[in-house]
Amino acid sequence: MITVKNLVKTYTGRIVVDIAALQINEGEIIGLVGNNGAGKTTFFRLMLDLIKADRGEILSGEKNVAVSEDWKPYTAAYLDEGFLIDYLTPEEYFYFVGKLNNRSKADVDEFLKSFDTFFDGSVLKSGKYIRELSKGNQFKVGIAGCLLQNPGVLLLDEPFANLDPTTQLRLIKMLKEMHAQRRMTIFISSHDLNHITEVSTRILLMEKGLIIKDLHTNQDTLSELEDYFKV
Amino acid sequence: MIRTLLNHQWKSFWRSRNAGKSLALQIVIGFFTLYLLFSAIAVGFMLQKLLTNFFPGQDIIKIFCGFILYYFMSDVLIRFMIQDLPTLTIQPYLVQNIRRSQLIRFLNVRSMITAINFVPLFLFIPFTIMVIAPKYGGITAFAFIISIVSFTLFNHFVILYVKRKSIINSWWYVIFFAVIGAFAAADYFHFFSLRDASAVVFIKMLAMPFLCVLPVGMAIMAFINNYRFLLANLYLEDIVSKSRKKEGAEYTFLHRFGNTGELIGLDIKLILRNKRPRSVAMISLLLLFYGFIFYKPQYIQEGKWYFLIFGAIFITGLFIISYGQFLFAWQSAHFDGMMAGNLSVRTYIKSKLQLFTGVSSVIFLLSSLYGFLNWKIVVIQLAAYLYNIGIQSIIAVYFATFSYKAIDIGRSATFNYQGMSAERWVYALAIYVVPIVIYLPFGWLINAWAGITAIGVLGLTSYLLQDWWTDILTKCFLKRKYKILDGFREK
Numbered sequence: 001m002i003t004v005k006n007l008v009k010t011y012t013g014r015i016v017v018d019i020a021a022l023q024i025n026e027g028e029i030i031g032l033v034g035n036n037g038a039g040k041t042t043f044f045r046l047m048l049d050l051i052k053a054d055r056g057e058i059l060s061g062e063k064n065v066a067v068s069e070d071w072k073p074y075t076a077a078y079l080d081e082g083f084l085i086d087y088l089t090p091e092e093y094f095y096f097v098g099k100l101n102n103r104s105k106a107d108v109d110e111f112l113k114s115f116d117t118f119f120d121g122s123v124l125k126s127g128k129y130i131r132e133l134s135k136g137n138q139f140k141v142g143i144a145g146c147l148l149q150n151p152g153v154l155l156l157d158e159p160f161a162n163l164d165p166t167t168q169l170r171l172i173k174m175l176k177e178m179h180a181q182r183r184m185t186i187f188i189s190s191h192d193l194n195h196i197t198e199v200s201t202r203i204l205l206m207e208k209g210l211i212i213k214d215l216h217t218n219q220d221t222l223s224e225l226e227d228y229f230k231v
Numbered sequence: 232m233i234r235t236l237l238n239h240q241w242k243s244f245w246r247s248r249n250a251g252k253s254l255a256l257q258i259v260i261g262f263f264t265l266y267l268l269f270s271a272i273a274v275g276f277m278l279q280k281l282l283t284n285f286f287p288g289q290d291i292i293k294i295f296c297g298f299i300l301y302y303f304m305s306d307v308l309i310r311f312m313i314q315d316l317p318t319l320t321i322q323p324y325l326v327q328n329i330r331r332s333q334l335i336r337f338l339n340v341r342s343m344i345t346a347i348n349f350v351p352l353f354l355f356i357p358f359t360i361m362v363i364a365p366k367y368g369g370i371t372a373f374a375f376i377i378s379i380v381s382f383t384l385f386n387h388f389v390i391l392y393v394k395r396k397s398i399i400n401s402w403w404y405v406i407f408f409a410v411i412g413a414f415a416a417a418d419y420f421h422f423f424s425l426r427d428a429s430a431v432v433f434i435k436m437l438a439m440p441f442l443c444v445l446p447v448g449m450a451i452m453a454f455i456n457n458y459r460f461l462l463a464n465l466y467l468e469d470i471v472s473k474s475r476k477k478e479g480a481e482y483t484f485l486h487r488f489g490n491t492g493e494l495i496g497l498d499i500k501l502i503l504r505n506k507r508p509r510s511v512a513m514i515s516l517l518l519l520f521y522g523f524i525f526y527k528p529q530y531i532q533e534g535k536w537y538f539l540i541f542g543a544i545f546i547t548g549l550f551i552i553s554y555g556q557f558l559f560a561w562q563s564a565h566f567d568g569m570m571a572g573n574l575s576v577r578t579y580i581k582s583k584l585q586l587f588t589g590v591s592s593v594i595f596l597l598s599s600l601y602g603f604l605n606w607k608i609v610v611i612q613l614a615a616y617l618y619n620i621g622i623q624s625i626i627a628v629y630f631a632t633f634s635y636k637a638i639d640i641g642r643s644a645t646f647n648y649q650g651m652s653a654e655r656w657v658y659a660l661a662i663y664v665v666p667i668v669i670y671l672p673f674g675w676l677i678n679a680w681a682g683i684t685a686i687g688v689l690g691l692t693s694y695l696l697q698d699w700w701t702d703i704l705t706k707c708f709l710k711r712k713y714k715i716l717d718g719f720r721e722k
Contacts (some may be wrong), residue, residue, distance in 0.1 A: 048567075048570075049570070050567055050571060052713040069575050082564065083568035087501060087505055089477055089478075091479050095479075095481075099493045100490055100574055
């Protein structure tokens with residue numbers, strides 16, 4: 001599904017991403033872990049063609065993401081508030097995203113119904129623009145906007161950090177369900193080792209731009225990661 | 232404490248990301264400010280002479296007194312437009328060991344240091360000293376100056392209050408302008424003479440200098456009112472969040488344009504719901520009235536058609552020119568999302584061109600009302616309209632691909648030069664030069680109407696080639712895409 005070849009990105013001489021080779025198969029849930037500055041967000045931005053790689057390429061479905069735009073219809077991402085149009089109401093935002101993905105208004109309304117518990121009554125019909133929502137609620141809007149696209153590839157940057165504990169667990173449950181329903185390929189970065197080992201099928205541990213561990217999740221993964229992050 | 236806070240402001244100015252750029256602009260603004268103050272002093276010293284020349288044989292003190300309220304009335308309007316609300320990033324200070332009253336005192340003191348507060352002093356004090364003091368004595372003159380200062384501060388704090396209030400509730404805007412408008416209208420239609428009122432009030436003050444306690448009282452009340460308001464509102468969520476319920480909007484007429492239509496709808500909401508783009512759009516609409524300057528009957532009689540065509544291009548193209556200069560930057564806050572979303576770059580560019588076409592068409596229809604002056608104006612405006620949708624819009628989008636600076640669309644536009652750069656000046660030049668280059672050979676060799684036809688025909692041809700242009704502009708955009716994204720991410 002996703003192939004990375006000789007990918008290098010530097011900022012003022014400092015290497016932030018350096019991945020020689022990486023193959024991600026369809027239907028994998030990739031957990032990206034690593035301390036601040038490990039290159040997780042930069043890697044995501046490279047996958048979305050938002051920054052230019054110094055060298056190398058990322059292929060999504062055989063095509064270089066920096067050359068063709070064919071990845072856009074099946075890829076959804078939420079990295080930060082820069083992905084939300086903050087002067088729209090949440091509903092308007094969902095209709096907009098829906099429209100870009102050929103989903104009718106009624107279709108979107110139907111989809112949002114299944115999000116009632118996730119939104120917990122504070123997102124829809126709140127009478128607020130997105131810019132007036134709390135950070136956590138903005139994040140919920142972003143995530144729902146992604147899932148609404150019914151994507152084949154999903155990228156979420158630290159989704160657990162801004163959500164309350166209940167919603168964190170709900171999100172994990174939801175991702176697992178959606179993954180089971182259709183073979184979605186998911187990338188999640190997180191600092192929460194418990195959650196990330198629970199949800200991922202494969203963990204990539206990054207340090208200073210390099211992938212230093214590539215683990216298929218099993219019962220030992222959590223302790224292995226905890227060993228690495230031990231102070 | 233106030234010293235420390237001032238020091239922090241000073242640092243935040245110098246250490247902001249684009250310190251170099253804003254310094255240059257501050258120098259320009261500073262230069263204008265100095266010029267303004269200097270003119271005020273000059274007029275202040277020459278006032279005696281000016282009044283004697285313009286109103287020979289009349290009592291110049293009475294004339295002078297008649298003008299004071301006029302001045303303060305226009306002062307209110309000017310302040311409303313240009314006076315900045317003093318702001319301090321208050322959050323980090325609220326949790327420190329600083330009294331709230333100290334923070335407010337800082338805001339108030341800081342706010343008083345503005346050129347517009349010095350203009351009336353420079354304007355009126357010289358006359359008071361030179362003319363009033365010899366006639367009425369030093370104490371009266373002193374009391375007179377006190378009342379001038381008080382009126383200035385009264386205006387100052389009242390405007391701060393009204394501006395702060397109108398952020399919370401926009402009815403304050405409406406009421407404010409209604410009151411000012413009512414005064415102006417009453418004066419204009421001679422229901423009531425501001426000049427007579429002013430003369431009565433200030434001549435009374437000369438007769439009874441102790442009356443200056445009244446304006447002083449007014450100023451103090453305005454100050455206290457402002458102080459109380461700030462004290463009650465010095466909480467983080469206030470001022471912004473006491474707002475009405477927001478409703479979503481849908482533009483069904485855009486549906487048939489598919490994704491491009493969605494993007495145009497997005498642009499319309501951006502304009503309506505954000506301060507800075509909204510004021511840009513408002514100004515473009517208001518300047519439609521420039522037609523009364525460009526389309527003067529004498530130009531038409533003398534056949535100065537070249538003057539009319541350039542006026543028409545300017546009037547009908549103003550939206551493209553001014554909205555276009557930050558075309559992508561308006562969306563800088565969510566540009567990552569726009570570029571990662573399920574949306575091809577070509578569609579995005581195309582939506583911008585179609586937005587321009589749509590708005591230009593509306594403006595063209597509105598401006599057709601000038602046809603009542605002379606039908607030929609409509610023909611000229613048609614040529615200008617074709618030029619705008621065919622060529623001007625291409626120029627705007629092309630230059631927009633060079634703008635890498637993020638814009639905070641929530642801030643007001645007056646004196647806000649955020650996002651200005653050298654490319655903008657080249658852009659401005661292109662706007663002037665291109666129509667001249669098209670016009671000149673035909674206008675010169677044949678006649679003005681040939682030049683106008685050339686502008687119209689070339690515009691139409693270029694418009695018919697819009698798909699081809701879109702491809703080219705998409706390539707230009709893609710060449711600089713990462714640079715634009717990087718720039719927009721850096722807030």
